Amino acid sequence: MRHKFTNLTRKNMLLAGGVCVLLLVAAFYFYMGTGKEAGPRVRRDVPEVKVQEVVRQDMQRxxxxxxxxxxDASINLAPKYGGRITAVYAELGDRVEEGQVLMVQDLGDLDISIAQNSAAAGAAWADAREASAAYNANIISKxxxxxxxxAKYERQKYLFSIGAISQDTLDSVEQEFSASRAAYEVLAxxxxxxGAAAVQSKELTAQKQEHATEALKxxxxxxxxxxxxxxxxxxxxAxxxxxxxxxxxxxxxxxxxxINIDCSIAENDAAILQTGMPVNVTIDALGRDFAGKVIFVSPAMEDGAKSYQVRISLEDADDSVKAGLFAHTAVDIxxxxxxxxxxxEAVVTRNGAQYVFVLVEEDKVEMRPVKIGLLNDESEEIIEGLxxxxxxxxxxxxxxxxxMKVKVTEA
Known part of the structure; x- marks a missing residue:
């Protein structure tokens, strides 16, 4: 009985060992088979690329x-002087014309001051005229x-020369002459x-009063x-x-x-945008297009914004166009x-230089250095290399x- 149990156990062990060997052989065969199939597939895998043929044409931005x-204008109006409002002649939404009175402040005190200064100016001019008359009379007398x-002195000199009068008499006449000359020269x-200084002083006082009156007016x-x-x-x-x-x-x-439209653009666009260019402006809120023209391109970059200011003038705007509406347009230059x-996307940069890959055969590329010229949002000009x-x-x-070889999927 023990001998039969031992034989049965050995058979089971041999059977289990055979099964393990078969499993190992199958795994090795599967591994080797899939490896052989994957090798050629990996070697046959090439990059798929899109290509574009280069043609000479106009480059636009x-x-x-x-x-x-x-x-055109939005003006805040404020009084120059403080004061009580006595009349208001404009309501919200009113259309007004240039020079139309909008508001009046209390003018009573000013009217009194103007009258006082006008009287003072008149009095000052009267003083000036009086001073002028007095001066003219005085200088004529002197x-x-x-x-x-x-004349008397000249006669006395002659008489003295012939010995008709004494030296004391001549000296007395000379003193009278000197005093008369000094009095006249003081006025002259x-x-x-x-004009005389005394008269001019009165006249300047009168002018000062007049200027004060004008300032009040x-x-x-x-x-x-x-x-x-x-x-x-x-x-x-008010x-x-x-x-x-x-x-x-x-x-x-x-x-x-x-109506104008104010826009901001980058420096590359500002360099080529010119005044006078016609544009077609769309205002989304109105669902309409309007003819316009570029009338201003800022000559300098705005501080902080790092952009340039552009103004477009709407040529055919009507009353429906109000300030603050969003508007947009585009120009091709x-x-x-x-x-x-x-x-x-065709230009690549490697080690600080620009390159393009060129399809030189049906499935082969060449890496070629190029020199870049003008740029826009979508394209780059090639000056050399292509x-x-x-x-x-x-x-x-x-x-x-x-x-390297490639596979072209789209031209």
Whole structure:
């Protein structure tokens, strides 16, 4: 019985060992079979690329302009001087004309001051006339006395020369002559620029009073707030009886008679965009297009924004176009006629140099250095290194090396 159990155990062990050997053989065969099939497939795997044929044509730059509509003018109006408001002549939304009175402040005190200064100026001019008359009479008197004393002195000199009078008599006459001459010269030397100093002083005082009166009249005029141009009242905070503070906004005047669009562009676009270019502007809120023209391109970059300001004038805007609406347009500008350029994705940079991969045979590429010229959003001009009719690679350049074979999937 024990001998039968031992034989049975050995048979089972041999059977198990055979099964293990078969499994190992099958695994080895499967491994070796799949390895042989995968080897040729990996060696046959080549990069798939897209290509494009190079043709000589006009290179253009597509510039998109977007911004907001702005009124020809939006002016905040504020009184120059503080004062109580006595009248308001404009309501919110009113259309006003240039020079129209919008608001009046209390003018009573100014009117009194103007009257006082006008009277003072009149009195000063009267003093000037009185001084002028007195001076003219005085100088005539002094001149006559001087001339008489001079003549008398000349006669006494002659009499002295012939011994008719003494030296004391001549000296006395000479003193009289000297005093008359000094009195006349004091008045005569006051004259400058055609008038005597005493008279000019009175006249300048009168002019000062007149200027003070004019200043008060100007202040009075400034306290009557007028529209600086035609437009619509878009803001109002003025009420009769309220105190208007100097420099505080009481009205906003908007002139929508002409509409512009302000946009910002990058430096590459600003370098080629020119004033006078016609554009077709779309205003989305109105669902309409309007003819426009570029009227301004900023000559300098805006600080902080790092962009350039562009203004477009709408040529045929109507009352439906209001300030603050979003608008956009685009222009195509010729950069270079009949030149060679490729899509940006065709150019690769390695070690600081630019290259393109060129399809030189049906399935072989060549890595070729190129020199770049003009750029736009989509293309780069090739100045050297590429000829018309050649085909450049547009995809999978990171997997390519010079002389590698490729599979062209799309042209």
């Amino acid at each position: 597509h510039i998109v302009l977007s911004g907001q509509t702005v009124a 001149k006559n006395a001087y001339e008489l004393a001079k 030397n006051q004259v400058a620029d055609g 100007k202040q009075r005029e400034d306290m009557i707030l007028r529209a600086p141009r035609s437009g619509v009242i878009a803001y109002r905070s 009420e009769v009886g309220a105190i208007a503070a100097a420099g505080t906004k009481v009205f906003t005047l908007v002139d929508n008679s002409h 010729l950069q270079r006629p009949q030149t060679i350029f490729v899509p940006k 000829n018309e009719g050649e085909k450049v690679i547009l995809s999978n350049q990171d997997k390519l090396q010079n002389g």
